[in-house]
Amino acid sequence: xxxxxxxxxxxxxxxxxxxxxxxxxxxxxxxxxxxxxxxxxxxxxxxxxxxxxxxxxxxxxxxxxxxxxxxxxxxxxxxxxxxxxxxxxxxxxxxxxxxxxxxxxxxxxxxxxxxxxxxxxxxxxxxxxxxxxxxxxxxxxxxxxxxxxxxxxxxxxxxxxxxxxxxxxxxxxxxxxxxxxxxxxxxxxxxxxxxxxxxxxxxxxxxxxxxxxxxxxxxxxxxxxxxxxxxxxxxxxxxxxxxxxxxxxxxxxxxxxxxxxxxxxxxxxxxxxxxxxxxxxxxxxxxxxxxxxxxxxxxxxxxxxxxxxxxxxxxxxxxxxxxxxxxxxxxxxxxxxxxxxxxxxxx
Amino acid sequence: xxxxxxxxxxxxxxxxxxxxxxxxxxxxxxxxxxxxxxxxxxxxxxxxxxxxxxxxxxxxxxxxxxxxxxxxxxxxxxxxxxxxxxxxxxxxxxxxxxxxxxxxxxxxxxxxxxxxxxxxxxxxxxxxxxxxxxxxxxxxxxxxxxxxxxxxxxxxxxxxxxxxxxxxxxxxxxxxxxxxxxxxxxxxxxxxxxxxxxxxxxxxxxxxxxxxxxxxxxxxxxxxxxxxxxxxxxxxxxxxxxxxxxxxxxxxxxxxxxxxxxxxxxxxxxxxxxxxxxxxxxxxxxxxxxxxxxxxxxxxxxxxxxxxxxxxxxxxxxxxxxxxxxxxxxxxxxxxxxxxxxxxxxxxxxxxxxxxxxxxxxxxxxxxxxxxxxxxxxxxxx
Numbered sequence: 124x125x126x127x128x129x130x131x132x133x134x135x136x137x138x139x140x141x142x143x144x145x146x147x148x149x150x151x152x153x154x155x156x157x158x159x160x161x162x163x164x165x166x167x168x169x170x171x172x173x174x175x176x177x178x179x180x181x182x183x184x185x186x187x188x189x190x191x192x193x194x195x196x197x198x199x200x201x202x203x204x205x206x207x208x209x210x211x212x213x214x215x216x217x218x219x220x221x222x223x224x225x226x227x228x229x230x231x232x233x234x235x236x237x238x239x240x241x242x243x244x245x246x247x248x249x250x251x252x253x254x255x256x257x258x259x260x261x262x263x264x265x266x267x268x269x270x271x272x273x274x275x276x277x278x279x280x281x282x283x284x285x286x287x288x289x290x291x292x293x294x295x296x297x298x299x300x301x302x303x304x305x306x307x308x309x310x311x312x313x314x315x316x317x318x319x320x321x322x323x324x325x326x327x328x329x330x331x332x333x334x335x336x337x338x339x340x341x342x343x344x345x346x347x348x349x350x351x352x353x354x355x356x357x358x359x360x361x362x363x364x365x366x367x368x369x370x371x372x373x374x375x376x377x378x379x380x381x382x383x384x385x386x387x388x389x390x391x392x393x394x395x396x397x398x399x400x401x402x403x404x405x406x407x408x409x410x411x412x413x414x415x416x417x418x419x420x421x422x423x424x425x426x427x428x429x430x431x432x433x434x435x436x437x438x439x440x441x442x443x444x445x446x447x448x449x450x451x452x453x454x455x456x457x458x459x460x461x462x463x464x465x466x467x468x469x470x
Numbered sequence: 471x472x473x474x475x476x477x478x479x480x481x482x483x484x485x486x487x488x489x490x491x492x493x494x495x496x497x498x499x500x501x502x503x504x505x506x507x508x509x510x511x512x513x514x515x516x517x518x519x520x521x522x523x524x525x526x527x528x529x530x531x532x533x534x535x536x537x538x539x540x541x542x543x544x545x546x547x548x549x550x551x552x553x554x555x556x557x558x559x560x561x562x563x564x565x566x567x568x569x570x571x572x573x574x575x576x577x578x579x580x581x582x583x584x585x586x587x588x589x590x591x592x593x594x595x596x597x598x599x600x601x602x603x604x605x606x607x608x609x610x611x612x613x614x615x616x617x618x619x620x621x622x623x624x625x626x627x628x629x630x631x632x633x634x635x636x637x638x639x640x641x642x643x644x645x646x647x648x649x650x651x652x653x654x655x656x657x658x659x660x661x662x663x664x665x666x667x668x669x670x671x672x673x674x675x676x677x678x679x680x681x682x683x684x685x686x687x688x689x690x691x692x693x694x695x696x697x698x699x700x701x702x703x704x705x706x707x708x709x710x711x712x713x714x715x716x717x718x719x720x721x722x723x724x725x726x727x728x729x730x731x732x733x734x735x736x737x738x739x740x741x742x743x744x745x746x747x748x749x750x751x752x753x754x755x756x757x758x759x760x761x762x763x764x765x766x767x768x769x770x771x772x773x774x775x776x777x778x779x780x781x782x783x784x785x786x787x788x789x790x791x792x793x794x795x796x797x798x799x800x801x802x803x804x805x806x807x808x809x810x811x812x813x814x815x816x817x818x819x820x821x822x823x824x825x826x827x828x829x830x831x832x833x834x835x836x837x838x839x840x841x842x843x844x845x846x847x848x849x850x851x852x
Binding site for chain 1: 506660662667671673690
């Protein structure tokens with residue numbers, strides 16, 4: 124292998140690694156705040172890419188029906204809760220509006236805007252809005268009641284949510300794949316390396332998101348509340364932080380990150396309704412590097428996964444996935460030797 | 471009170487099991503295909519083709535039962551058992567998924583019921599006694615590719631295929647043909663449909679610089695590796711695709727990057743462009759008109775065509791078998807198998823079949839057609 128080949132492979136690996144990194148961050152975030160190992164993280168990637176693909180075709184994406192249905196069920200559950208607790212009518216109405224307003228507005232705008240074939244960026248914003256709103260609703264319906272269950276139970280729920288979302292993806296988007304147009308068609312070459320505009324876009328978006336998250340967690344009250352919940356749920360609750368609110372917020376962020384990853388990766392490959400799972404799983408492997416707790420370690424792990432994947436596809440393409448997923452075993456060994464057994468929640 | 475309820479339940483159950491039982495002498499076809507799961511892209515168009523089946527065959531009323539195997543081998547076997555033992559079907563059709571179809575073959579042989587596979591599954595000798603394939607074998611579809619290579623003076627080729635049964639079958643079938651023609655395989659690379667990039671594989675293949683590269687993938691999944699090769703500077707006109715990729719989805723997703731590339735295909739998808747001498751032309755045009763009238767222009771593909779062909783072979787075999795027994799009886803099922811094996815040369819929309827007791831693939835070498843992508847559409851390469 125010469126230097127230019129290595130350079131191309133490295134660039135390809137880092138590009139994919141950047142996307143895996145975003146998903147790894149989302150996985151760590153969700154786990155830290157809610158203790159949910161969020162397997163369906165990848166589904167948001169596929170939903171993001173494919174919702175945009177359908178908007179590009181001028182069709183109304185099926186995701187808005189899912190959004191409306193989930194919002195309606197969540198509103199009903201909230202209402203039932205409120206009736207049981209005997210809340211006044213005004214409070215009930217406020218709760219309903221809070222649950223329903225955003226989904227209904229976003230769905231209506233999509234319904235109106237879909238046939239207009241707006242500019243790519245406008246459609247991307249719409250896509251982000253649709254998928255991001257799915258996140259809190261998924262938490263509300265699938266996890267909120269089980270917030271105090273064991274990690275294992277939450278994991279099993281995640282598997283169920285994953286199958287449900289994949290199946291719905293098939294209904295909404297069909298079995299064939301789509302490839303989205305590039306956000307930026309420019310190409311820059313430096314020697315044998317060609318840097319496409321989309322690659323730069325991926326790097327910039329990833330870095331911007333990481334900085335944004337850092338500011339959010341470090342500077343804002345809501346971010347600090349999330350961190351507090353991650354450190355100690357009971358303690359945070361005693362301080363007046365709503366743990367279910369924190370759960371919804373973290374799922375919203377995870378869905379946003381997933382959808383953004385979908386938009387970033389959509390122009391570089393063909394995305395199918397079930398593509399998200401494998402992409403999300405690679406993000407999960409990266410998150411394992413950080414022991415599902417450390418953001419920088421997860422990001423580094425993601426770059427390693429991306430580069431390893433790229434080089435193994437060159438040397439032994441038939442064993443690429445084997446190599447990437449086998450990586451998890453030495454990492455787990457190393458982590459368990461280093462830290463021993465410290466499963467705090469079982470105590 | 472309680473007794474009544476049990477009685478009611480029993481009655482309901484009895485009706486439920488009675489309902490699907492066909493009147494005697496109707497021909498019943500049991501279909502088990504993948505409508506969900508990873509290969510639903512193949513199963514869904516097949517189902518649309520089945521929706522257009524006629525009401526009767528050979529003067530007998532036709533009952534069709536369609537079940538979903540969810541691309542799951544266990545489910546496929548369950549469906550097949552149900553179809554054979556409960557519904558007493560005369561023919562089993564499916565699956566579109568190779569591993570599922572293989573597992574179903576055992577059950578069909580056990581139940582002595584003909585299986586019309588919608589996947590070109592390879593079975594060990596002696597295992598396919600009751601199983602006939604509707605799609606062409608990869609060996610038949612490899613012929614036009616190697617012929618084209620011979621014509622163009624190709625000396626070396628590279629292979630970039632799915633890391634699954636489809637990719638393996640292609641590699642296994644094209645290698646001996648190419649070797650006989652003196653064409654050398656210089657590099658073999660694999661990828662999976664859900665991969666996000668093929669940069670590594672493409673770099674290696676392009677560095678080996680073969681005269682042609684064969685991409686063995688299906689549907690829109692064939693576009694990503696194709697684009698990957700073009701991105702690394704490989705000539706579009708030297709890339710060949712297999713019949714699994716011969717759908718408009720390749721052109722839709724691949725866009726300008728697949729322009730000028732070659733695809734080996736069954737005749738049905740390009741029926742109207744075939745020369746009049748082609749035996750499948752008239753049938754292919756009939757299929758396309760019928761299917762696109764129901765599902766919209768440009769919707770016809772090879773999977774729906776296989777469903778159409780199931781009717782063609784049954785129309786030929788059923789009258790022969792009816793002389794030996796009534797539908798719904800074991801005699802009829804055995805007679806149907808014998809009829810398939812002895813009915814001889816049968817043109818269908820996807821080629822020319824000639825099933826014999828020894829060959830249950832049966833497509834003759836005249837079947838495959840070489841296509842070229844020209845301005846976003848197929849062109850037949852003479």
